[in-house]
Amino acid sequence: MSRPTASGRTPVTADDLDLAVQLAVSTLRAASPSAWDGKAGALEWDCWETVEHLSDDLFAYAVQLGPKTPPVDGHVPFVYERRRPGGPANAVHADHKSGPAGLLQVLEASAALLVAMVRTTPPQTRAYHVFGVSDPEGFAAMGLVETLVHTHDLAQGLDLPWTPPADLCARALARLFPDTEASPDPWPTLLWATGRTDLPGRPRRTQWRWDSTPQP
Template identity: 75%
Template sequence: MSRSAEIGPSSSPVTADDLDLAVQLALAVLRTAPPAVWSEKAGSLEWDCWETVEHLSDDLFAYAAQLGPRTPPLDGEVPFVWESRRPGGPANAIHADRGAGPTGLLQVLEASGALLVAMVRTTAPQVRAHHAFGISDPEGFAAMGIVETLVHTYDLAQGLGLAWNPPADLCSRALTRLFPNAPESTDPWPTLLWATGRAELHGRPRPTSWRWDGTPRA
């Protein structure tokens, strides 16, 4: 299934609604996980599933914060303090109260996602802000949030023993926006996993390093 066959014109934009859908689909799956499995390792990551949700929440929060100032910084991140709770753990500004359990953890994820959705909806498209992979625009940050959500939910699904197969059109728009050189003749979801270093793809080896291109499109 090609990306163009799935969604029509390759210029179809990534929207705040797409991001909201990605977060809500992820939450729906993660809420089915039993409480006892959150300490399991998340797929190929070095973090457990609880830490991975905190990391994903932190990603979404950080992207929202980056768009927040009236004049967003172009040369670095908004200087929140990011810190790890253990050696080798993710360095986050966002941490969930362990006492609130998985329900509270997923509320943190939902709230962080809602912040980014709101910023994408309300930020003028000509605004630019810093990201380590290049200065981007609100659509780019929405696409980044979608990719973070889809692939980290894949990591989590492996650790939690859940099925996760996000919609092809959602994957396709994110691929078109952030990975313009990715194959177009392969299924969008396996292609996104390949582009983010998580799988082989029809004879193409699993990448050992990767990055997206978040620069604004003309």
């Protein structure tokens, strides 16, 4: 466990991201091979596309930290392409012939790149994200949120149970949604913060964003 920061929060680590991805992959392996063409929860993408999108997110965060001098005013210029109108614009695509097992291997591989970059990049490094120039911990937190909430979308589409560890959710909220009202159950709060549910006294968000700038 990392030491608390000056503000008292516990930082998000590479180990947090690695654990979340392994839990997600373990859950998704239980899906029926015939279910991957269905919609992922409320998303417009099917479940296969959503895993590709998640893999692409993790890859994109890793490569932002990759250059000797990471860019702070734009993305590393990989080409992002849609395979169909309305589908996700990705640089990462899985070979359909590999089936769901290959798709999840792509997810694990992309996650491993980000885990490795977070572990090895100096904490003072900064790199661009549209929601705020961030540090390695911020990219770990963004990867963690992407993994937790997109696995929620996938679990809905694939009819699978998914409740991630509360401590992971709490650390992600503290890092990326510092103004979110505290809750005894951080998982529903994270779903609310990312526009996926409502909470008592808090209607479902129709627009949302996190704050990826470094936090104390």
